[in-house]
Amino acid sequence: MTEKAVVIYSGGMDSFTILNKAYKEGYELYALTFDYGQKHSKEIAYATRVCEELGISHRIIDITAINQLLQSSSLTSSIEIPEGHYADDNMKSTMVPNRNMILLSLAIGYAIDIGASKVFYGAHSGDHAIYPDCRPEFVHAMNDVARIANYEPVEIVTPYLSGDKITILKDGLAMGLDYGKSWTCYNGRDKACGKCGSCVERLEAFELNNAVDPLEYES
Structure with a gap:
């Protein structure tokens, strides 16, 4: 019997790579995309199309009610999204309080419900400095909790925990992935802004991999 696995799939570059990596490894995948009240739903539309193309079970979970508790983040409030590199201190405003613990908890519950043994998510070393819930100590602690919180143990799998965005892209390009997806x-405008921390890091990864990003940018 094929092993089942849940993938927390935002539709972004990191989770896109992990989804395809797990797919190619032969898992029976169940993708979860969370709408937690972020400023736009463009990533969700991208995630939907990819899952349809691959024939992967995909559920979009509306947890927008939590948005009223998470207004300190520029991703979930009227606070202006900063521009620049993730190394810049102003990028801390993009931290959504406790987001990954919330999403992982829901994904683990779903995994148990469908008999899946693993939950994949896209923590990587490039996020360690700014996002505490992407650091190894958080992932290891959540894995410990996942093993004891229920009768059925679930493993949290983070293939790129010790790698960065450059490593992720290198792996994805080797798999022949189309990052235009x-x-x-x-x-969430028609074209990517090219200035927010996420765009800057993505463009840097393409440059250092001697590749061209297929997305269109405003600048």
Whole structure:
């Protein structure tokens, strides 16, 4: 019997790579995309199309009610989204309080419900400095909790925990992935802004991999 696995799939570059990696490894995949009240739903539309193309079970979960508790983030409130590199201190405003713990908890519950043994998500070393819930100590602690919180143990799998966006893209390009099928920009306009931290990091990864991003940019 094929092993079942849940993938937390935002539609962004990192989770797009992980979804395809797990798909190619032969897992029976169940993708979860969360609408938690982020400023736009463009990533969700990208995620939907990819799952339809691959024939992967895909559920979009509306948890927008939590948005009223998470107004300190520029991704979920009227606070202006900062521009620049993730290394810049102003990028801390893009931290959504406790987001990954919330999403992982829901994904683990779903995995148990459908008999899946693993939950994949896209934490990587490039996010360690700014996002505490992408750091190894958080992932290891959540894995410990996942093993004891229910009768059925579930493993949290983070293939790129010790790698960065450059590593992720290198792996994806080696798999022949089309990154025009992913959306990374924090803004949901027709073209990617090219200025937010997510765009800057993505463009940097393409440059360092000697590749051209297929997405169109405003600048």
